[in-house]
Amino acid sequence: MSEYDTAPSKPDFERIDVTTVEDLARGGRRYVPGRIVDQPPPRQPGEEPPMSIQALVRRDLVDREAVGRERYGTSLHAHNGRDALVDAYQEALDLVCYLRQAIEERP
Structure with a gap:
């Protein structure tokens, strides 16, 4: 039996109430080392809005x-001999690791 076969007897994290959403909206801290807290609502773009995220994603897909x-x-297509769920799952695992790395490396 490995450490992954049973749930821990108690959570291995503690609850941290760092800020409220209102505090965050006023410029409160968004990140506490080792912990992720709620974020403020998104800001509205300035007078000339930047390229939309969807447009950036479309460009990335073409690239x-x-x-x-x-x-x-060849481009990706169905029935290519690979298991798309396994490929996607492995990519998602990599993504989660990259995201957590980016969070940890932020000042």
């Missing part, structure tokens, strides 16, 4: 398809 064609000679 990724080009990389796939160059690297593998």
Whole structure:
């Protein structure tokens, strides 16, 4: 039996009430080392809005398809002999690690 087969007897974290959403909206701390707290509502863009996130994602998708064609000679398609759920799950695990790394490295 490994450490992953049973749940811990008590949580291995403590509750930290650092700020309220209202405090955050007034510029309160968004991050406490080792802990993630709620964030304030998003700010409205200035007079000239930046490119939308959706537009950035569309551009990234076009770029990724080009990389796939160059690297593998084809774009991603169904019935390619791979298990898409396993690929996606492994990519999600990597993503979570990169996200947590980025959080830890923020000042």
